[in-house]
Amino acid sequence: MVDVHLRGIVKKFGHTIALRGIDLDVEDGEFVVLLGPSGCGKTTTLRIIAGLEKPTKGKVIFGNRDVTYLPPRERNISMVFQSYAVWPHMKVYDNIAFPLKIKKVPKEEIDRKVKWAAELLQISDLLDRYPHQLSGGQRQRVAVARAIVVEPQVLLMDEPLSNLDALLRVKMRSELKKLQRRIKVTTIYVTHDQVEAMTMGDRIAVMKDGKIMQIGTPTEIYHKPANMFVAGFIGSPQMNFIDVTVSEEADGLSLVSEDFKIKLPPDIAELVKQYTGKTLVMGIRPEHIYPEGFAPSNVKRTVKISGVVDFVEALGSDTIIHLNTGSRIIVVKASGTYHTNIGEKLNVELGLDKIHIFRKDTEEAIL
Amino acid sequence: MTRKSGESIPLSIKISNYVPYLLLLPTLAYMLFFIGYPLVEGVALAFFDEQGHFTWANVNYLLYDPGSLFWDALKYTILLAAVIIPIQVSVAFGLALLFNAKFPGKNLALYTVILPLTISDVAAGLIWYVMLGQYGFFNKLLMDLGVISHPIIFFGIKNMEFLAIVMTEVWRATAIVFVIIFAGLQMISHEYYEAAEVFGATTWQRFRYIIFPLLLPSLQAALIIRTLFAFQIFGVVWTLAGRDIPVLAGEAYYAQTTLLRPGVAALYALIIAALSVSVGAIYIKFFKAKYLEAGM
Amino acid sequence: MSNEKILTSRGDIIRYYTYRIILAGLVIIAVVWIALPFIMTILYALADPAQYYDPHVIIPTSYTLKHVNQLLILGAYQATINSVIVALITIGFSFLIGLPAGYAFARYRFRGKDSLKLFIVALRMFPMMVIAVPLLVLYFKLGLADTLVGIGLAHTSMALPFVILITSSIIAGVRVDYEEAAMVFGLSRIGAFFRVTLPLALPGLTAAAIFTFIMSWNEVFIAAVLSFQNRTLPAFILNLIAGSTDFIKFAGAFIMVIPALIFVFIAGKYLVRMWGITLK
Numbered sequence: 001m002v003d004v005h006l007r008g009i010v011k012k013f014g015h016t017i018a019l020r021g022i023d024l025d026v027e028d029g030e031f032v033v034l035l036g037p038s039g040c041g042k043t044t045t046l047r048i049i050a051g052l053e054k055p056t057k058g059k060v061i062f063g064n065r066d067v068t069y070l071p072p073r074e075r076n077i078s079m080v081f082q083s084y085a086v087w088p089h090m091k092v093y094d095n096i097a098f099p100l101k102i103k104k105v106p107k108e109e110i111d112r113k114v115k116w117a118a119e120l121l122q123i124s125d126l127l128d129r130y131p132h133q134l135s136g137g138q139r140q141r142v143a144v145a146r147a148i149v150v151e152p153q154v155l156l157m158d159e160p161l162s163n164l165d166a167l168l169r170v171k172m173r174s175e176l177k178k179l180q181r182r183i184k185v186t187t188i189y190v191t192h193d194q195v196e197a198m199t200m201g202d203r204i205a206v207m208k209d210g211k212i213m214q215i216g217t218p219t220e221i222y223h224k225p226a227n228m229f230v231a232g233f234i235g236s237p238q239m240n241f242i243d244v245t246v247s248e249e250a251d252g253l254s255l256v257s258e259d260f261k262i263k264l265p266p267d268i269a270e271l272v273k274q275y276t277g278k279t280l281v282m283g284i285r286p287e288h289i290y291p292e293g294f295a296p297s298n299v300k301r302t303v304k305i306s307g308v309v310d311f312v313e314a315l316g317s318d319t320i321i322h323l324n325t326g327s328r329i330i331v332v333k334a335s336g337t338y339h340t341n342i343g344e345k346l347n348v349e350l351g352l353d354k355i356h357i358f359r360k361d362t363e364e365a366i367l
Numbered sequence: 368m369t370r371k372s373g374e375s376i377p378l379s380i381k382i383s384n385y386v387p388y389l390l391l392l393p394t395l396a397y398m399l400f401f402i403g404y405p406l407v408e409g410v411a412l413a414f415f416d417e418q419g420h421f422t423w424a425n426v427n428y429l430l431y432d433p434g435s436l437f438w439d440a441l442k443y444t445i446l447l448a449a450v451i452i453p454i455q456v457s458v459a460f461g462l463a464l465l466f467n468a469k470f471p472g473k474n475l476a477l478y479t480v481i482l483p484l485t486i487s488d489v490a491a492g493l494i495w496y497v498m499l500g501q502y503g504f505f506n507k508l509l510m511d512l513g514v515i516s517h518p519i520i521f522f523g524i525k526n527m528e529f530l531a532i533v534m535t536e537v538w539r540a541t542a543i544v545f546v547i548i549f550a551g552l553q554m555i556s557h558e559y560y561e562a563a564e565v566f567g568a569t570t571w572q573r574f575r576y577i578i579f580p581l582l583l584p585s586l587q588a589a590l591i592i593r594t595l596f597a598f599q600i601f602g603v604v605w606t607l608a609g610r611d612i613p614v615l616a617g618e619a620y621y622a623q624t625t626l627l628r629p630g631v632a633a634l635y636a637l638i639i640a641a642l643s644v645s646v647g648a649i650y651i652k653f654f655k656a657k658y659l660e661a662g663m
Numbered sequence: 664m665s666n667e668k669i670l671t672s673r674g675d676i677i678r679y680y681t682y683r684i685i686l687a688g689l690v691i692i693a694v695v696w697i698a699l700p701f702i703m704t705i706l707y708a709l710a711d712p713a714q715y716y717d718p719h720v721i722i723p724t725s726y727t728l729k730h731v732n733q734l735l736i737l738g739a740y741q742a743t744i745n746s747v748i749v750a751l752i753t754i755g756f757s758f759l760i761g762l763p764a765g766y767a768f769a770r771y772r773f774r775g776k777d778s779l780k781l782f783i784v785a786l787r788m789f790p791m792m793v794i795a796v797p798l799l800v801l802y803f804k805l806g807l808a809d810t811l812v813g814i815g816l817a818h819t820s821m822a823l824p825f826v827i828l829i830t831s832s833i834i835a836g837v838r839v840d841y842e843e844a845a846m847v848f849g850l851s852r853i854g855a856f857f858r859v860t861l862p863l864a865l866p867g868l869t870a871a872a873i874f875t876f877i878m879s880w881n882e883v884f885i886a887a888v889l890s891f892q893n894r895t896l897p898a899f900i901l902n903l904i905a906g907s908t909d910f911i912k913f914a915g916a917f918i919m920v921i922p923a924l925i926f927v928f929i930a931g932k933y934l935v936r937m938w939g940i941t942l943k
Contacts, residue, residue: 013772052843054380069380072846079847085840089862102849150848390767391779393760394827398786401794401820408797465689478931479694482701485923485934487881489897493904493916494704500909504703507721518718538700595788602883602897606904606912616792616884623888629796632888636793643790 001186002063002076002153003028004049009058011044011210018044020210022058029184031177033201035191037233041210042190046156049188051075062153073102078152080160084143086131092118092142093127099150117145120179137168144176148183155180157189161196173199194234198222206230228281228363231356237286237320237331243360244282246275255282255357258327262303262352271366272357280366281358286320286333288354292347294334302349305330309344323348406640412633425630436613440635444614447529447604448597451536455593456586458537459544463552464578484542488602491539496522496607499531528608535603540596544589551585552578587654594650595643615639701920708917712910734914742899743918745811746880749895752815753879754872757822758830765830766856770839787824794820795888802889809891817889818879826875833867834860870933877926877934 009022019041026032034042047053049060051072060068067075078099086095096117100110118124121141131139140160147155160176161169177200180187191197197204198218205215206229214226225231231239244255244262253269253276255262262282264272272280295302307325319339321332323346332348340346357367416422429437466477483491498505499521506518521527555578563573601616610621619635622628707715708731710723767773768780798817799808807813837860845855861868883897890898900915927934 050843050847052846054383069377071851072843073849073851077847079844081840081844083838083840085838085844087841087844087859087863089859098845099848146848387767387771387773387776390763390771394764394783394823397760397823398820401798401816402786402789402791405794405797405801408800409793412797412800461689462693465686465693468686470686470690474932476690476694478927479698481931481934482697482923482927485877485881485926486920487883487897489883489901490881490916490919490923493900493912494700494920496909497704497707497913497916498700502716502718504699504707504721507718510718511721538697542697592788595790599790599792599884601792602901605901609905619792619796620884620887623796623799629800632796636790636796639790640793643788647785647788 001028001184003030004154004186004188005059005061006045006049007059007061009045009048009055009060011041011048011053012056018210019048019055022210022212024205024212024215026186026188029186031180031187031189031200031202033189033191033197033204034207035194035197035201035204035233036207037192040207042192042207043158044210045207046079046158046188046190049154050077050079050156076153077156078147078150078154079156080140080143080147080158082159082162084139084160084163086134086139086142086146088131090130091127092123092129092131092134095131095142096127096146096149099146103150113149114145117149120148120182121145137164137172140164140172144179148179148185151183152185155185155187157187159191160189162191162193169196176200194236198234206233208233224365225283225356226365228283228358228365231283231358231365235285235287237333239283239285239356240289240330241358242282242284242328242330243279245279246272246277248276255280257282259305259307259325260303260350262350262355265301265352268357268367275359275366279360281360281363283356283358284350284354286331288351289330289332290349290351291321291332291334291338291340292349294338295349295351299349299351299353301352303352304347304349306345306347309340309342309346312340312342321346321348409633409637412630413637425628425634428628428631429634436610436618440613440615440618441638443529443612444598444600444616447532447536447600447612447614448594450533451540452590452593452597454533454537455541455544456590459541459548459589460586462541462545463548464574466549467552481542481546483539484546486539488539488600489606491535492603492606495531495535495538495603499534522607523611525608525611528611531607532604532612535607536600539603540593543596544593547589547592548582548585551582551588555581587650591647591650591654595647598639598642598646615642701924704913704916704920708910708913715910730910730914731917734911734918737903737911738894738899739896739915739918742894742896745893745899746896748811749815749818749886750876750879752812753818753822754875756815756819757826757875758868758872760819761823761826762830764827765832766834768827768831769834770842783824783827787828791817791821792884795885798885799889808889809893811893814886814889814895815879817885818882821882821885822875822878825878826871829871829874830864830868833864833871836867837863867933870930873926873930874934877923880922 004024004026006022006024009019010017011019022041022045024032024045034045036042044053048055051067051070051074054069058068059066062075086092087098090098093114096114097110100113105113114127115124118127121144123138123141123145126134126138126142131142134142140163143160147157157176161172164172173196189196189200198221201218203215203217204221206213206221208229214221214230216224216226221230221234225234228241232241242257242259244257247254247256251263252266253264253272255264255272290296290299290302292304305323305325307323307330309321310324310329311322313320315336317336319334319336321334321340323330323332330348334340355367356365358365413425414421416424429435462480466473466480470476486494497503499519500506501518501520506515509515510518519527521531559577559581560573563577568576599616600614601620604612604614605617605620610617615635615638619632619639622635623632706723706726709726709728711725711727714720714723714725764783768776794817798813802808802810802813807816841859841863842852842855845859846852850858880895881897882895883901886895887898887901894902896919900919904912904915
């Protein structure tokens with residue numbers, strides 16, 4: 001196994017710049033997810049790690065070996081493609097055995113390893129079939145079996161679950177994660193699905209426009225987003241963003257908007273002091289806003305806002321309330337048992353320990 | 368922060384940027400040698416004598432020699448195209464619409480219709496020579512049915528030979544036009560007609576406002592290809608009428624093989640090329656907007 | 664759709680069947696129009712002359728291979744072999760040269776790609792007969808005049824644009840992922856092409872080869888100009904018919920038509936698609 005380092009990777013396709021300087025360190029045996037909307041450069045990054053593309057600038061380093069310009073076959077990697085790329089003219093067995101045959105592994109060992117991988121992915125009874133006789137989920141397992149059979153130093157996965165139906169996707173999510181823990185292979189996984197990223201990744205690199213916006217554990221990404229993009233991209237429904245002005249009053253600093261005034265405790269006040277008189281953006285997730293009286297007992301500091309219910313989405317487990325405060329819509333995620341009707345007046349409480357504060361110009365997080 | 372990256376890129380990677388050009392190189396070299404060079408050599412043959420001096424001899428032969436059938440050849444080549452192409456395009460269009468319907472035995476019928484595409488024009492000429500001869504199937508059938516009392520003589524009479532050539536060419540090359548239009552028709556999603564049907568369009572309206580506009584690029588492509596090929600008409604004419612109906616390619620062949628005047632043959636060939644290129648250019652200019660929008 | 668429509672009124676039923684009958688009638692007319700000349704050519708080429716000259720025998724009952732044999736002995740046999748050799752040479756050269764170009768168009772993005780492709784597309788419509796006469800001058804210098812290789816090389820320049828466009832379309836039809844997966848799992852790009860892309864493209868490439876064969880097999884002008892003794896079948900027949908009897912002409916048609924029937928029989932479906940690709 002090996003650690004992977006990207007140093008200042010830039011990639012241009014003609015005049016379009018796909019990657020604008022990617023730095024990434026993946027530790028040995030770590031599962032890192034590249035997450036971002038389509039066109040953010042995550043797949044290009046993966047293809048550069050694979051050697052399927054060459055960077056315009058920058059270095060790819062495996063361990064202490066510079067592999068930037070090595071062809072894929074000399075990198076000791078494996079890849080699961082979005083389309084699976086299970087070769088249609090070979091049986092399942094031959095698909096899985098192919099990488100080993102290329103490496104001239106003895107026949108008995110090939111057989112043993114193919115059976116081991118098939119066992120692991122529960123496709124032992126499919127080995128004799130052709131890919132067109134398989135379902136999408138089965139083909140996906142073949143692609144994974146083929147990828148792990150060579151015992152690669154680095155396993156790359158490009159949206160491997162995106163072509164599966166929702167139920168199977170949830171199942172494969174945990175299976176892939178367990179598999180990775182078991183064989184302890186350094187894994188880089190590309191997805192646009194934040195739930196996949198949060199549940200599978202040891203760390204997540206959130207990308208946008210060819211740049212990494214933040215790298216961190218799922219908890220860090222969720223609780224301490226580095227900027228408004230990450231804060232908005234992670235979490236569902238999306239975080240509420242509210243423009244606030246920092247105002248200085250006799251008893252200290254406050255954040256003021258049309259709907260509320262939040263008196264800041266000294267620790268936070270210290271952070272925003274330099275922005276006094278300026279506009280900042282306050283962010284709060286819908287799950288940290290509670291209908292009045294429903295705040296959990298450990299939430300001590302709250303501020304109250306009132307409004308009229310504009311729209312309700314009853315999802316069963318949760319009830320999503322769109323609250324019209326008169327100047328904006330605030331989205332609230334309440335428990336599924338909570339019931340309200342459109343047009344009703346409603347008071348909600350914002351959990352003050354959970355607010356985020358961003359600069360309006362750079363969108364970077366202050367808190 | 369790092370060294371200038373240009374220095375550290377290995378040579379093999381720099382070369383790999385040129386791989387597509389290397390892959391195309393044999394093609395370009397071949398075309399230069401087998402098309403570019405002959406074109407230049409063709410001009411030399413037509414306009415220069417063996418000592419390398421410019422000469423009008425071949426042009427003069429073409430225009431003024433009593434043995435030259437140049438103006439007739441030009442006339443008949445264009446006339447044949449003008450008569451044959453409209454018939455081909457309309458028949459092929461009708462056939463394509465017909466084959467867009469579902470019916471049992473469709474594939475067999477389709478293969479039959481494209482059969483003439485696989486034979487040479489010489490063979491097509493001979494097939495219709497068999498059909499239209501004095502004792503050919505056509506005459507025997509009509510006489511047996513009592514439609515005519517004497518066989519219709521096609522060969523040896525100029526106008527009838529012209530007719531025979533038209534019949535043969537329509538039979539032979541309609542399939543090319545058909546295949547292009549049919550391919551275009553199959554690319555039009557059935558949902559388009561069905562959507563039109565849902566909104567209450569009649570069959571005629573569906574044709575007029577849905578199928579026809581979407582098919583226009585294919586029709587134009589077919590028209591260009593057919594026209595350009597029409598200037599090369601040779602085998603059918605040569606087998607059915609010889610030089611009774613002179614055409615440009617036939618005269619080139621005659622000049623080369625019988626007169627043994629390669630200069631004249633080369634001149635004819637250049638005229639065919641010039642005609643093709645200019646008509647092709649006119650078509651493309653004329654159709655350009657829609658042709659390009661269709662991404663073809 | 665109309666098959667499944669529930670027919671409600673008498674009028675609908677009548678209209679539906681009228682439509683089906685007209686459709687069937689038109690299809691039959693089209694098929695007969697195309698097929699009948701083929702059938703009659705085969706029958707008349709093999710007919711006993713006495714029956715042919717009898718105005719009342721439309722469909723002969725007595726057949727002979729005499730004329731076909733006569734034509735074969737006159738040189739059609741050798742010419743057929745020549746045609747096959749020329750066609751195989753054409754396939755060999757045009758694929759050797761055209762396949763890499765087709766691959767480049769299918770798999771790479773590079774500067775000038777669009778114009779180069781447009782050039783190939785335009786070239787496909789260029790009247791290749793133009794090159795025949797000057798080429799003969801060159802062939803005399805190179806010792807290629809009246810050789811099958813010479814004709815094959817000329818046919819290659821005619822077939823090349825088609826081969827490039829067809830192979831590029833066929834290779835583009837094989838997902839690039841298959842090739843990239845092979846590269847990830849241990850092959851070079853060339854290795855991946857031969858081990859993965861080529862096997863997957865093989866049915867299409869075979870059809871393309873048949874297509875090329877037909878092009879060369881049917882070409883007459885270039886072949887007739889470039890050869891004097893070693894003629895291909897169409898050139899041989901073109902040269903022969905001027906002074907021969909009707910039966911020799913019929914036999915000529917017969918010999919040339921038979922391969923066409925075989926080709927359509929084995930590759931009809933692919934051929935329709937090929938023509939669709941190359942002529943568009």
